[in-house]
Amino acid sequence: MKCIRSEIIGHGHFLPEKVLTNDDLAQMVDTNDEWISTRTGIKSRHVAAEKEYTSDLAFNAAQMALKTAGISAAELDAVVLATVTPDNTTPATSAKIAARLGVKAGTPAFDISAACSGFVYALTMADNMIRLGQAKTALVVCAETLSKITDWTDRNTCVLFGDGAGAVVLRAAEGEGTAADTGVLATKVYADGSQFDNLLTNGGVSTTQTAGHIWMNGKEVFKYAINSLAQGAEDVMSMCGVKAEDLDWLIPHQANIRIISGVGQKLGLPEEKVVVTVDHHGNTSAASIPLALSECMEAGKIKKGDLVVFNAMGAGFTWGGALVRI
Numbered sequence: 001m002k003c004i005r006s007e008i009i010g011h012g013h014f015l016p017e018k019v020l021t022n023d024d025l026a027q028m029v030d031t032n033d034e035w036i037s038t039r040t041g042i043k044s045r046h047v048a049a050e051k052e053y054t055s056d057l058a059f060n061a062a063q064m065a066l067k068t069a070g071i072s073a074a075e076l077d078a079v080v081l082a083t084v085t086p087d088n089t090t091p092a093t094s095a096k097i098a099a100r101l102g103v104k105a106g107t108p109a110f111d112i113s114a115a116c117s118g119f120v121y122a123l124t125m126a127d128n129m130i131r132l133g134q135a136k137t138a139l140v141v142c143a144e145t146l147s148k149i150t151d152w153t154d155r156n157t158c159v160l161f162g163d164g165a166g167a168v169v170l171r172a173a174e175g176e177g178t179a180a181d182t183g184v185l186a187t188k189v190y191a192d193g194s195q196f197d198n199l200l201t202n203g204g205v206s207t208t209q210t211a212g213h214i215w216m217n218g219k220e221v222f223k224y225a226i227n228s229l230a231q232g233a234e235d236v237m238s239m240c241g242v243k244a245e246d247l248d249w250l251i252p253h254q255a256n257i258r259i260i261s262g263v264g265q266k267l268g269l270p271e272e273k274v275v276v277t278v279d280h281h282g283n284t285s286a287a288s289i290p291l292a293l294s295e296c297m298e299a300g301k302i303k304k305g306d307l308v309v310f311n312a313m314g315a316g317f318t319w320g321g322a323l324v325r326i
C-alpha cells in the first residue's frame with residue numbers, strides 16, 4: 001500500500017579540532033592506553049574548545065547535511081536537535097541553530113533529551129511529522145559537548161566521552177509500503193525510568209542549579225546495553241519482515257567496543273557489517289550514530305540502497321532502533 005517515507009537526502013558531521021589521546025589522559029588521571037583500549041576500544045576523542053559550543057558543532061554538521069542534500073535552509077519545515085549539552089537551559093538550542101542556518105521564521109524547532117538514544121528518538125519524531133504531513137523536509141541534528149559535563153578528575157568516566165555532531169536531512173517521498181522502499185522503514189523507542197540513577201549527571205537546573213557531571217554505574221549500564229540494543233534492532237527488523245542477513249550495516253551507538261561486538265554477535269552479524277567509530281570518536285552520546293553514518297557515507301562505504309539498522313541505548317534508560325534504506 002502506497003505510503004509516505006522519510007528519505008535521507010543529506011548527511012553531515014563535524015568534529016572539534018582538538019584531539020585527546022589515551023596517552024594525553026594518562027597525564028591527567030591514573031590510567032593508561034592499555035586499560036582504555038582493551039576495556040573500551042577507544043584510542044582518541046575530540047574535545048571542543050572553551051568557547052566552542054554545542055550549537056557550533058551542530059551548525060557545522062547541519063550545513064554539511066544541507067550541502068550534500070543540495071537544498072537551502074529555507075526549504076526546511078522542521079528542525080530537531082538531540083542533545084544533553086544544550087548551549088542554554090532555555091530556549092532550545094535548535095532554535096539558535098535554525099536562525100543561524102537561515103531557516104524561515106515560523107518553522108518549528110525543538111530539542112530532544114534522550115541521551116545516547118537521542119538520534120533514534122529525533123529520527124522517530126521527525127519521521128512521524130513527515131508521515132503525518134506536518135513537514136516535507138526536516139533536519140535532524142545531534143550534537144554534544146560532553147567534555148563540558150565531564151569530571152576530568154574521575155578516571156571511571158573521563159576516558160569514555162568525546163564531542164561531535166552528526167546530521168541528516170529527511171524529505172518526504174512516496175513509497176510502496178514494503179521493505180524495498182527507500183527511507184525510514186520502521187522506528188521504535190523505549191524508556192525505563194526505574195534505571196534513572198544508573199547513568200546521570202549529579203546535578204541539574206531544578207535540583208542543584210548546576211549542570212553537574214556525568215556519573216554512571218558502568219557495570220549495570222553494560223549489562224542492560226547489549227540486550228536493549230539487540231531489542232531495538234530486532235523489533236524494527238521484525239516490524240518489516242527483515243532478517244539480520246538482509247542487512248548491509250548495523251550502526252549501533254558507539255559507547256564501548258565490547259558492547260558493539262556483543263550486539264553484533266547477538267544479532268548474528270559478521271564483524272565487517274558492524275560500523276565502529278568509537279576508536280576515534282569515543283562516546284559522543286546522541287551524535288554517535290549520525291556522525292558514524294555521515295563518515296561512512298562520505299567515505300563511500302555506505303551507499304544508496306543499503307539497508308541499515310541504527311540502534312542506541314543510554315541514560316533514562318532510553319533505547320530503541322530504526323530500520324532505514326539509504
Ligand code: UT7
Nearest residue numbers: 031032035039116155156159218219221222225255256314
Ligand atoms: O552511553 C551510554 C552507554 N554507556 C555505556 O555503555 C558504558 C557501559 N559501561 C562500560 O563500558 C564499562 O562498564 C566501563 C568501560 C565503564 C568500565 O569497564 P569495566 O570492565 O566494567 O571496569 P570496572 O568498572 O569494573 O573497573 C575495573 C577496574 C577497577 O579497579 P579495581 O576496583 O578492580 O581495582 C577500576 O577502578 O578498573 C579500574 N578503572 C580504571 N583503571 C584504569 C576504572 N577506570 C579506569 C581507568 N584506567 N580509566
